[in-house]
Amino acid sequence: MKIATIIVRVLIGALLLFASIAYFFKLFPEPEITGDLKTFNEGLAASGYLMNLVKGLELLCGIAFISGKFVRLANLVLLPISVNIVLVHLNLDPANIGAGAFLFLGNLFLIYRHWGSYKELFKA
Template sequence: MRKLIIILRILLGVILLIGSVPFFLKLTPEAELVGSMKLFNDGINAAIYLMPFIKAVELICGIAFLLNRYVLLASIAILPITINIFLVHCFIAPEGLLLALIMLFCNLFLIYSNKEHYKNLLTAKLSSSI
């Protein structure tokens, strides 16, 4: 089980770095988008800060996963992004669905494997010792 967690953590870290580093270094030309995906992408790019913010979170979380530092925080921080990537590929661009599914699975598995550490986050009432 421990080896599986390490493999999935590293896999997710690599995927996040592959998705974020080229964005900042402009290593690859932007793909020509069409239809709903172009409209969706234009909307994200209209908010000038949004894509750099998303890619910065991906970069930081990818580094955290690879270095095995702050994995609990990185797993929660990247969760909305992986859910959104999955949903975009479910409804708008199904050709990337497999990679999105792998990302979501890795992230959810990392969260599940550390569920004991998240119990206090899901407690409705704080204990009186705080």
């Protein structure tokens, strides 16, 4: 189980690093978005949603996962981001939910593996 934990942690870290670096350095042209997802993205842009902050957090979490340092904290920071990614794709773009689902399920797996560190958060 320890090897599976390391594999999932490194794969999530690589995914987060790739996505955030590609975003900041504009490595790839943005894909053409249509329909409700396009309307949603335009609404986010018009609202002043801080995508740079989200991608910055993804970058920091990716570094944490790759290095193996602060993984428990990175899990907590990443959880609402991964939930948001899954819900957006589930409702607006179900065909492209793969990477988001992997991120969310991997995040849950790592929280499960480090559950002893989180138990105190749920005590009254």
